[in-house]
Amino acid sequence: MQELIVTPEAQGEPMPGAAFEPAIVAFVCNWCTYTAADLAGTSRMVQSPNVRLVRMMCTGMVDPKYIIKALLGGADAVLISGCHPGDCHYINGNYKARRRVKLLMEILPRFGIDSRRIKLTWVGASEGNEFAATVNSFAAEIKELGPIDTRRLPLL
Amino acid sequence: MPSRIGVYVCHCGTNIAGRVDSEGVARHASGLKNVAVARDYKFMCSDPGQDMIIKDIREMGLTRVVVASCSPRLHEKTFQKACQRGGLNPFLFQMTCIREHCSWVVADPAEATAKAKTLVAAAVSRVNEHEELYSRVEAVHPDVLVVGGGIAGIQAALDIARSGHKVHMVERGPSIGGHMTQFDKTFPTLDCAACISTPKMVAVAQEPNINLMTMSEVVEVKGYVGNYTARIRTKPRYINQDRCTGCGLCMEKCPKSVPSEFEEGLGKRKAVHRNSPQSVPNTPVIDPASCIYLVKGKCGACKQNCPSDAIDFEQQESFLDVQVGTIVLATGFDILDPTPLSQYGFGRYPEVYTGLQFERLNNAVGPTGGKIRMKNGEAPESVAIIHCVGSRDKNQHEYCSRVCCMYALKYDHLIKDKVGHHARVYNFYIDMRCFGKGYEEFYRRVQEEGVTFIRGRPAEVTDQARSEDEQGKLVVVAEDTLLGRPVRVAVDMVVLCTAMQARKDASEVARVFGVSCGQDGFFLEEHPKLGPVSTATDGIFLAGTCQGPKDIPDAVAHASGGAGQALSLAARGEVSISPTVSWINPDICIGCKMCVGLCAYSAIEFDERRRVCVINEAMCKGCGSCAGHCPSGAAQIRHFNEKQVFAELEGLTQRIVPVRQPAAADLT
Ligand SMILES: Cc1cc2nc3c(=O)[nH]c(=O)nc-3n(C[C@H](O)[C@H](O)[C@H](O)COP(=O)(O)OP(=O)(O)OC[C@H]3O[C@@H](n4cnc5c(N)ncnc54)[C@H](O)[C@@H]3O)c2cc1C
Ligand code: SF4
Ligand code: SF4
Ligand code: FES
Numbered sequence: 001m002q003e004l005i006v007t008p009e010a011q012g013e014p015m016p017g018a019a020f021e022p023a024i025v026a027f028v029c030n031w032c033t034y035t036a037a038d039l040a041g042t043s044r045m046v047q048s049p050n051v052r053l054v055r056m057m058c059t060g061m062v063d064p065k066y067i068i069k070a071l072l073g074g075a076d077a078v079l080i081s082g083c084h085p086g087d088c089h090y091i092n093g094n095y096k097a098r099r100r101v102k103l104l105m106e107i108l109p110r111f112g113i114d115s116r117r118i119k120l121t122w123v124g125a126s127e128g129n130e131f132a133a134t135v136n137s138f139a140a141e142i143k144e145l146g147p148i149d150t151r152r153l154p155l156l
Numbered sequence: 157m158p159s160r161i162g163v164y165v166c167h168c169g170t171n172i173a174g175r176v177d178s179e180g181v182a183r184h185a186s187g188l189k190n191v192a193v194a195r196d197y198k199f200m201c202s203d204p205g206q207d208m209i210i211k212d213i214r215e216m217g218l219t220r221v222v223v224a225s226c227s228p229r230l231h232e233k234t235f236q237k238a239c240q241r242g243g244l245n246p247f248l249f250q251m252t253c254i255r256e257h258c259s260w261v262v263a264d265p266a267e268a269t270a271k272a273k274t275l276v277a278a279a280v281s282r283v284n285e286h287e288e289l290y291s292r293v294e295a296v297h298p299d300v301l302v303v304g305g306g307i308a309g310i311q312a313a314l315d316i317a318r319s320g321h322k323v324h325m326v327e328r329g330p331s332i333g334g335h336m337t338q339f340d341k342t343f344p345t346l347d348c349a350a351c352i353s354t355p356k357m358v359a360v361a362q363e364p365n366i367n368l369m370t371m372s373e374v375v376e377v378k379g380y381v382g383n384y385t386a387r388i389r390t391k392p393r394y395i396n397q398d399r400c401t402g403c404g405l406c407m408e409k410c411p412k413s414v415p416s417e418f419e420e421g422l423g424k425r426k427a428v429h430r431n432s433p434q435s436v437p438n439t440p441v442i443d444p445a446s447c448i449y450l451v452k453g454k455c456g457a458c459k460q461n462c463p464s465d466a467i468d469f470e471q472q473e474s475f476l477d478v479q480v481g482t483i484v485l486a487t488g489f490d491i492l493d494p495t496p497l498s499q500y501g502f503g504r505y506p507e508v509y510t511g512l513q514f515e516r517l518n519n520a521v522g523p524t525g526g527k528i529r530m531k532n533g534e535a536p537e538s539v540a541i542i543h544c545v546g547s548r549d550k551n552q553h554e555y556c557s558r559v560c561c562m563y564a565l566k567y568d569h570l571i572k573d574k575v576g577h578h579a580r581v582y583n584f585y586i587d588m589r590c591f592g593k594g595y596e597e598f599y600r601r602v603q604e605e606g607v608t609f610i611r612g613r614p615a616e617v618t619d620q621a622r623s624e625d626e627q628g629k630l631v632v633v634a635e636d637t638l639l640g641r642p643v644r645v646a647v648d649m650v651v652l653c654t655a656m657q658a659r660k661d662a663s664e665v666a667r668v669f670g671v672s673c674g675q676d677g678f679f680l681e682e683h684p685k686l687g688p689v690s691t692a693t694d695g696i697f698l699a700g701t702c703q704g705p706k707d708i709p710d711a712v713a714h715a716s717g718g719a720g721q722a723l724s725l726a727a728r729g730e731v732s733i734s735p736t737v738s739w740i741n742p743d744i745c746i747g748c749k750m751c752v753g754l755c756a757y758s759a760i761e762f763d764e765r766r767r768v769c770v771i772n773e774a775m776c777k778g779c780g781s782c783a784g785h786c787p788s789g790a791a792q793i794r795h796f797n798e799k800q801v802f803a804e805l806e807g808l809t810q811r812i813v814p815v816r817q818p819a820a821a822d823l824t
Contacts (some may be wrong), residue, residue: 023809030229031672031692038227041256049262049271052278052808053253054801055228057736061780061793066801074809086663087672089692090779091756100784125692126674132261 022076022142024051026135027062029093032083032125039128047132048139051079058082059120060093064104067118071108072150077117077142081134084122094122116145159284160192162218163276164209166200166225168255175259177269181224184273188280192216200225206238213242220248220283224276226255245288247735247795252279278807285800291732292773296382297481298729299324300722303374303669306334307708308700308715309486310356315719316484317365321726324478325360326388327370331435333357334488338418340518340526342708343566344598350434357436369476370437377669380777381695382481382731392471394442394450395428399466402438404430406458406467414446420513423523428458432521442467482722485679485691486699486715487665492546492553492655499616500545500652505630506531508617508650511563518570528574536648538580539571540632542614546655548586553655555676558705560653561589565599567651568607581607582645584614584634592707610645612637617650656705669696678704689717694731697721736795737776738783742768744790751782751791 028034034055040047056062059082067078080101088094098120105115119138123131163185167173178196186194193212197205200223212218221244223235228251236246254272262268298321302313305327313323331337337357339349360366369390376387395406406428416425418432427447430440448455449469459467491512494502502508507530509517520526530536541564546552568581588609590599603609614634621627622644629646636643658677659665666673671691674680679702682690689697699715700706706714725731738759740751745768752760752769759775760782762768769791771782782791792798 025805025808035229035692038229038253038256041227041253041260044260046263047261049258049264049267052271052274053257054278054804054808056780056801057793057796058779058781061784061796063784063798063801065798066805069802070805070809073805075805083672086667089670089672090777090781091670093756093779093781093784096754096781096784124675125672125680 020143020147022050022139022147023074024077024079024139024142025070025075026051026053026079026081027056027059027066028053028079028123029056029058029082029089031058031089032087033081033123033131035125036123036127036131039126040132043128045128045132047135050139050142051135058088058090058093059097060088060090062097062100064100067101067104071113071117071148074150076148077119077138077145079119079121079134079138081121081123081131084124087124113148114145116141117148159190159220160216160218161190161220161222161280161283162209162212162216163188163191163194163222163280164200164205164224165194165196165254165272165276166205166223167196167198168225168259169198172225172255172259175262175265175268176254176272177265178272180269181254181272181276185222185276185280188277190220190284191280192218201231201234206234206241209235209238210242213239213244218244220250220286222250222252222276222279222283224252224254224272224279227253227257245290247289248283248286250279250283250286252276274808278804281807282800282804285797285803287794289735289794291735293730294382294733294774296725296729296731297384297479298322298726299478299480300726301326301374301384301386301478301480301483302486302699303483304328304334304486304488304700304702305332305360305368305370306486306488306700306711307336307353307356308488308702308711309334309484310360311712311715312484312486312699312719312722313366314356314359314363315716316723316726317363319723319727321365321723323366324386324388324480325366325368326372326374327368328373330370330393330441331431331437332360332368332370333431333434333436335512336708337431337434338420338512338519339515340520340522341566341570343562344592344594346566346569350432354434357434361436368437371441374668375475377483380733382725382733384480384483384695386478386480386483388476388478390474390476392444392473393439394444394447394467394469394471395439396466396468396471397437397439399464400439401464401466402440403463404433404440405461405463407440409457409461411455411457412446412448414443419516419523420510422513422516439466482695482697482725483669484697484699484715484718484722485665485669485671485702486718487659487662487702489656489701489705490659492657494545494652494654497545497552500542500614500650501617501619501630502652505617505619505650507536507630507648508652510652510654511560512654514567514651518574528571530649535575536571536579537575538582538629538647539567539649539651540582540584540617540630540645540647541567541651541653542617542632543583543585543653544613544655545652546657553657553676555705556589557653557656558589558710559656559707561585562592562595562598562707564651564653565590565602568602569605572605572607577606580647582632582647583607583609584632585609585611586613592709610634610636610643612643621646656701659702662702669693671696676704678702689714689721695722695725734778736793737773737778738771738780738791738793740769740771740782740786741790741792742766742770744788745769746788746790748787751786754781754785756781
């Protein structure tokens with residue numbers, strides 16, 4: 001039987017020719033998207049295992065450093081998702097996130113990172129189906145795009 | 157000193173272990189840095205599960221704990237408390253979700269197990285960086301704000317006031333009572349609506365602990381659980397409530413008539429008007445849009461005739477700030493406007509009515525004095541009642557409105573009772589849903605009264621006659637899905653059971669209070685099953701149909717639940733407030749003041765002397781807007797600081813790869 005292991009701790013060699021499985025980090029706010037992810041789970045909506053959540057209190061908390069750190073640390077893409085405009089639990093944290101992500105998307109390509117590797121969405125607490133669909137479509141897009149090659153980035 | 161971490165992987169019966177190899181995940185965790193012990197167990201949240209953690213903390217000297225199980229939104233507090241019982245600060249704990257985000261959604265067991273390992277690795281990596289934090293205890297203001305004065309708001313306000321706590325009750329309309337005051341009878345007991353609602357409304361007016369504010373709305377809410385300040389705007393009534401005796405002479409003398417909203421457009425009201433003689437308060441109100449004096453500056457008939465000199469055209473909008481500890485929202489529902497569903501002919505054919513209009517036709521103080529009459533003054537010989545208009549309909553509302561079947565049965569009975577047994581009544585239904593106490597019995601009783609039930613959603617209501625019998629009638633065209641054949645039923649009157657829906661301003665109101673709306677538009681409860689009255693915002697509770705369609709008994713029970721929750725906070729008198737707020741390191745802050753403008757709660761001030769920014773912890777909500785932007789990295793959210801997030805990322809970004817099984821010998 002074939003087992004899946006997590007590296008780098010795991011020993012053993014990757015199977016040659018194994019399909020590319022991207023690592024995608026999602027910064028999601030506790031009040032909307034994290035709740036939606038719970039709902040998607042409770043409703044057993046099958047999702048790509050490539051996306052792993054980091055629970056934040058609000059998208060306004062997501063320092064652009066975190067996104068860069070994730071990308072340089074081995075994530076192939078980063079999803080940021082929070083409450084719909086106007087619905088932020090902290091009034092307007094999501095607007096701040098929107099501004100920061102937009103700037104980041106302009107800057108990162110200059111350092112050789114495709115802006116498609118960053119995605120910002122709004123998924124409300126009751127939108128479990130929307131969450132699952134976002135996860136699956138983003139994972140598919142990144143599989144298409146291929147692995148990030150941080151070693152070749154001029155940044156390092 | 158390196159931390160000693162205990163990792164606990166739950167099976168959740170088979171919910172997790174059915175797909176994720178919980179034992180394997182624990183084995184993997186035991187090899188991670190600083191992990192002193194890793195175990196798996198059937199139900200971590202059970203007493204033996206928690207005891208396992210407590211015992212390990214005490215006996216093995218654990219300094220950090222990680223639990224991998226369900227969503228932290230369910231059990232984070234449970235395990236934090238267990239840590240605390242074991243003598244560990246509850247913030248030296250991290251929970252990761254391998255059920256909702258893993259075993260329930262990842263189809264392949266190997267992939268699910270690998271994902272669970274990654275999530276556990278991230279939690280272990282993060283927990284190393286956790287710091288001890290201490291919750292702050294704050295006093296809870298004993299007063300409660302109730303918003304909306306329908307039957308739900310009334311119930312909540314009375315429950316709270318009778319416990320000795322003061323209630324500020326804010327009602328947008330001129331009277332409390334809500335939709336219930338429009339009805340004549342209520343299902344299934346056929347109690348007269350006014351007979352059961354009036355005493356409650358009067359009790360509100362007489363309760364010394366209730367400060368009733370009508371014509372009022374909450375425009376702004378500041379603060380946090382235990383310490384809310386609500387700004388209330390009161391519109392002018394143009395009649396001095398203290399002077400008015402409710403004699404109604406003004407309404408008699410007023411020369412201006414307009415269609416009445418309360419009568420659902422079926423009757424008229426004066427410019428100075430009152431819903432009913434039972435209104436609470438019973439002071440009429442002058443509508444500035446139709447009052448001749450307020451529009452044109454002349455008339456004043458009411459003022460000349462008022463024996464108490466209560467008319468006051470100078471009244472202005474006013475504002476009041478109230479301090480409360482908790483808030484109960486009871487803003488109710490709207491009914492769907494069936495005009496866009498043009499197949500039913502509402503607005504086109506005068507004899508097509510909504511449910512609320514039909515209630516008014518039955519009401520003793522309604523436009524027909526309680527007689528069921530058509531516009532020509534005659535009693536209908538035949539009536540069609542169309543269920544589920546806009547409910548259970550993909551194009552309108554997917555949900556069931558939960559009351560229409562029952563009020564349709566109520567109408568069946570009322571027609572037979574008031575018009576006579578000869579009157580023919582046809583129900584067009586999809587399914588009959590009579591689930592409440594005494595409801596099925598009522599259904600049976602109405603069936604025995606000789607009412608016809610046709611299963612099928614009508615395609616249209618038309619006045620195009622195809623036969624002699626249909627001349628001058630409304631024809632309901634449907635398919636009887638039980639017999640599988642088309643039917644045409646000619647009737648004198650059609651009643652549409654229109655859907656209950658969220659108030660049209662629900663999302664704006666939600667914003668004022670910082671709660672959310674669900675996909676159906678109603679206010680979103682904290683948990684669909686276990687938290688149906690609380691919201692994600694601490695100290696704000698829901699009551700009645702603002703949370704979803706309900707009949708009166710359910711709305712009242714829900715309201716008592718909301719009142720109980722508000723009271724338990726108010727009675728306790730204190731609440732512990734999370735310490736996960738922001739902190740600015742004065743040694744790093746460069747005094748750029750960037751954060752000051754970003755904080756939506758004005759929690760940051762610039763200290764001129766030290767030339768750094770300082771956070772007022774009582775006002776900070778921990779949103780992290782400041783920390784997310786601080787160019788020097790001085791602003792950090794406790795429990796979500798840079799080190800902690802970086803550590804979590806290090807665990808998460810490990811790649812999942814299929815590997816060749818190492819030879820058995822390697823495993824030892
Ligand atoms: C046609 C029809 C017939 C029915 N018949 C029956 C029956 O026979 N038996 C039965 O059990 N149930 C019946 N129901 C259901 C019943 O109407 C509801 O269960 C009940 O009225 C719900 O009460 P509520 O207080 O939640 O809402 P509402 O009655 O809607 O009251 C809400 C109140 O809040 C006020 N408000 C709204 N927004 C604000 C705001 N922003 N600020 C301040 N105040 C605000 C409104 O003015 C209103 O007074 C029927 C429903 C319909 C549509
Ligand atoms: S001023 Fe005239 S129109 Fe206005 S409420 Fe009084 S009587 Fe009616
Ligand atoms: S975290 Fe920062 S921005 Fe948010 S409320 Fe606290 S001080 Fe204001
Ligand atoms: S709380 Fe969800 S985006 Fe701010």
